[in-house]
Structure formats: C-alpha cells, structure tokens
Amino acid sequence: MNIAIIFAGGRGQRLNGAPDSIPKQFLEINKKPILIHTLSHFQQHPEIDKIYISMLSEYIDYTEKLVREYEIDKVQKIVEGGETAQESIYKALTAAAEENPEDSVVLIHDGVRPVITRRVISENIKSVNENGTGITSTPCYETILISGDGHTPREVPVRRETYAAQAPQSFRLGEIIEAHEKIRKTDTKYTDIVDSCTLFHKLGRETHLVKGNFGNIKITTPQDVYILQGILKFIEETELQEMALK
Numbered sequence: 001m002n003i004a005i006i007f008a009g010g011r012g013q014r015l016n017g018a019p020d021s022i023p024k025q026f027l028e029i030n031k032k033p034i035l036i037h038t039l040s041h042f043q044q045h046p047e048i049d050k051i052y053i054s055m056l057s058e059y060i061d062y063t064e065k066l067v068r069e070y071e072i073d074k075v076q077k078i079v080e081g082g083e084t085a086q087e088s089i090y091k092a093l094t095a096a097a098e099e100n101p102e103d104s105v106v107l108i109h110d111g112v113r114p115v116i117t118r119r120v121i122s123e124n125i126k127s128v129n130e131n132g133t134g135i136t137s138t139p140c141y142e143t144i145l146i147s148g149d150g151h152t153p154r155e156v157p158v159r160r161e162t163y164a165a166q167a168p169q170s171f172r173l174g175e176i177i178e179a180h181e182k183i184r185k186t187d188t189k190y191t192d193i194v195d196s197c198t199l200f201h202k203l204g205r206e207t208h209l210v211k212g213n214f215g216n217i218k219i220t221t222p223q224d225v226y227i228l229q230g231i232l233k234f235i236e237e238t239e240l241q242e243m244a245l246k
Contacts, residue, residue: 001104002125003096003173004042004051005072008035008063008086008111009081023056025111025217030232034219035063036070037114037232043072044106045121050074052096053111054081054088086190086199090180093173102174105129108196109168112219115231116168123210125168131208134170135197137163138212166212169196179203 008025025035042048051072055063057080067075079095081088089108096106105128107121120136127134140162146155171179179199183190193199200207215231217224 001100003051003100003104003106004048004168005089005092005096005106005108006035006039006042006051006053006111007081007088007092007108008038009054009056009085014039023059026059026062027113027225029218029225029228030236032070033066034114034228035111035134036066036072038109039072039075040070040111041069041114041118041121043074043114045118047122047125048107050076050096050100052076052092053078054092055079056081084190086180086193086196087188090177090184093177093180097173097177100173102172104173105170106173106176107134107168107170108176110218113167113209113216114219114228115213115215115217115235117213117216120210120212120216121168124168127208127210128170128172131171131177133200133205133207134168134210135207135208136166136168136212136216137168138166138214138216163209165195165197166216167195167218169225170210171196171200176200179205179221212222 020146026033039051042051051074053063054077055078059076063078077095079091082091094108105125107124124134124136140159143159144162145153147153176196182203183199193202197207217227219225219228
C-alpha cells in the first residue's frame with residue numbers, strides 16, 4: 001500500500017500577513033487552488049493508493065467540497081491539523097494507521113508544494129522499498145553558511161556535500177509513527193524539528209536521498225507565488241509543444 005500524507009494545516013501568515021486572510025493552500029493559481037494542484041499529482045499517479053489530509057478544522061468542509069469538485073477520489077480522510085506541522089503530520093499518520101498495514105509506504109508532502117513530478121513520487125516509493133526511507137533533495141548551488149547569531153558564519157560546509165531537503169519525505173508507516181511517538185514523550189512541540197528527516201535524524205536513524213526536481217518549491221512568500229505562476233506557465237507551454245510534435 002502506497003499512501004500520500006498531505007499536511008495543509010498552516011494559515012500562511014508569511015504569505016498573506018493578515019490573520020483573517022485565506023490560507024495560502026487555497027489561493028488560486030491558473031484557476032485552481034494550490035492544494036488541488038498538489039493533490040492532483042498523487043491522484044493521477046498509478047502507484048499511489050490512498051491520500052490522507054490534515055487541515056485547519058474550519059476548512060475541513062471546504063476541503064471536502066474541493067475534493068469532490070475536482071474528483072480527487074483517492075482521499076480517504078481529512079483530519080484536523082495540530083499546532084505545528086509535525087503534529088498535523090502525526091494526526092494524518094495515525095488516521096492512516098487505523099486503516100492500513102504498518103509496512104505501508106507513506107509519502108509525506110506539503111500541501112503547498114505543488115510542482116512534484118511523477119518520477120520523484122516513483123523514486124520515493126522505490127527508495128523506501130529498497131532502503132527503508134526516501135528524502136527528496138536537490139544539490140545546493142549556493143554556499144551554505146551556518147551562524148548562531150545571524151551575523152558571523154560559524155561554519156561553511158563544503159558545497160558539494162550540501163543538499164536542500166524537499167518533499168515528499170517517505171517512510172514505512174509503522175516506523176515513522178514510532179519515531180513521532182518517541183519524540184512526543186519528551187517534546188510535544190517538536191522543538192527545532194522542521195521536517196520528518198530532522199525527526200528521524202534526531203533519533204539517530206539513517207535516511208536516504210532521492211533526487212528531487214528544482215521546480216518543487218514550497219509556497220511561503222508572495223515571491224513564491226510569482227515563481228509558481230512562471231513554472232506552471234512553462235510546464236503548460238512545454239506540454240503543448242510536445243503535443244504538437246506528436
């Protein structure tokens with residue numbers, strides 16, 4: 001069983017600013033909400049069997065409406081998100097665990113990362129089956145600086161050894177839930193744990209890289225929206241050119 005876990009419980013304050021503005025996952029790009037762009041990749045992928053979503057409680061009904069409207073019928077359940085992204089992921093994972101075997105492959109993905117490719121999804125599934133985990137990542141082309149005070153670099157890693165983690169980040173269902181529960185025994189706020197890869201490494205667990213695609217950006221700032229519009233326009237034009245050549 002291959003399961004997509006989509007966490008989309010954020011309010012997008014960095015993007016919208018106003019506390020009462022629409023969450024970024026529902027902003028429409030090319031006449032479709034960002035969340036639907038994301039879900040469609042997993043809906044259309046032949047290896048994905050089920051989708052579970054964590055969502056802001058007040059937007060669950062609206063999300064159910066969108067799922068019906070856009071015929072995303074692999075969605076099994078939409079659960080209320082938590083105070084943090086990791087808690088939202090944990091809630092969706094536990095919902096999946098109620099209905100699926102522990103050895104199911106789960107691909108944990110941001111609801112606002114809508115340019116994932118079919119190849120990356122397939123490679124994540126393959127990596128979990130062969131290595132136990134799969135962390136989508138791309139090589140860093142900029143020099144990475146590590147600084148504790150924000151003024152002086154404390155460390156400059158060798159650039160050829162640095163990668164930017166993206167999503168999906170993929171695991172066996174039982175193993176990632178076990179990792180969450182170990183962390184939650186002492187830290188329910190998931191302090192400094194920004195993603196599933198960090199969570200696994202905090203427990204001393206090994207992960208394996210999967211080559212990502214550079215257009216797979218996370219929509220966080222207004223600038224990201226403009227970048228996404230450009231990426232989707234490029235994809236659309238490329239697909240039209242390919243159709244014309246057939």
